[in-house]
Amino acid sequence: MTQEERAVAIAFYNDAFRRTPGPRWNVSAKVRALGAEFNFAAKVAVSRAEAFEVSDEIEGEHDRGTVIVDGRTLYWQIDCRDITLTARSPDMANPVVTRRMMTIMLAGEY
Helix, strand or coil, X not given: CCHHHHHHHHHHHHHHHHCCCCCCEEECHHHHCCCHHHHHHHXXXXXXXXXXXXXXXXXXXXXXXXXXXXXXXXXXXXXXXXXXXXXXXXXXXXXXXXXXXXXXXXXXXX
């Protein structure tokens, strides 16, 4: 698989994960403190994100970005971990050996 093909595969799996909020989606304590409605709106905004700027997306893997919710800029990032969630994935383009995790935080927290 070429580097470009790997990036396309990783972006595909990252997009699928991002579009379906679930138990491996985490929000920072500061985001959590903004309340349930804000947290719900943040997760919806991230799941619907489709614009990836070069500054957010260096490798084209759709693994990070920003969204604005209620006037607050949020940063989100997908980390690809091994199946035990203790180390980096050995192959982010292979869903058999990769577990994805989402983190959403206020832009100032990054």
